[in-house]
Amino acid sequence: MKNIVYILAVMFLGMILLAWNPYPDTKENPPVSLEGVWELVNYYTYEDNNVTDSFPNAEGYRQVKMYQDGKVMWTRKVPQDSTQWYGYGKYLSTDTSLVETLEYGSASMMKIIDTSRIFSFELQGGKDWFRQISINEDGNRTFSENYIRIR
Template sequence: MKKYVFAFCIILIFSCKKDTNNTTNDASELNSNESNLSLQGAWELVSYFNYRDDGSIDTIMSSNSLKQIKMYSPTKVMWSRLRASDSLDWFGYGDYTANDSVLTEVLDYGSKAMNNVIKENKEFVFQLVLKEDSFSQIQLDEQGNPMFAENYKRIE
């Protein structure tokens, strides 16, 4: 009888160990899939959110007269904006980093209008919400409250 109890305990120990390894592998695969998210590629602006003090959000949808495209390489960002009602060109180029939930863009140069902005501030820090085929960059105020967001969909 003692032999059967001993054999049962050995089988139980090995089967538990095997299950633990499978759980670890499943968790590794899940974390690997999450870490595979990347900004690399081309993105099209789909909407803006303007956050109000009362907690409400105004949404402005993109249209043929309001377009913006962002392109990310492994280290560089470039964006361009078309506003049919605006005679100014809008574009920017520079470096970026993205980690966890923070996107930082440091622009080297841009259109004439954007260069005026870059003279005052060339680093732009956003809260980042990244999914497989969409992302949002959210501008926060000094207290960490959202002010506005640009929402993109992946086009390439």
């Protein structure tokens, strides 16, 4: 009787180990696709690579990003300020990184583009959300913009 229990236990353990897959199939867990339209919902600040604070958009503030066929365009509305903010360029993303290379933008954005066109981020996300995280020169997370899919 003990041998039968032992054999059944080994068979059961074997079935569990065969069913467990440490490398999920990409069809079940597809990489984050940025294709679509996204809205900024809030921000995180980091210390020692951990979120230390979060804060929502100011009243009336709105920022939208659109990704399609390797191109990115974004626009920002700040009700308290008449300065226009928008930009256009190309992007590359992997499961863990996002690089935007801006070609042109509003006058206020062109001042930034004239000194730095390439913006690199750590990327985290899911089907309907993503987070672009700024990394400092020491490789530490500092700040993130957090988006939800709106289309």
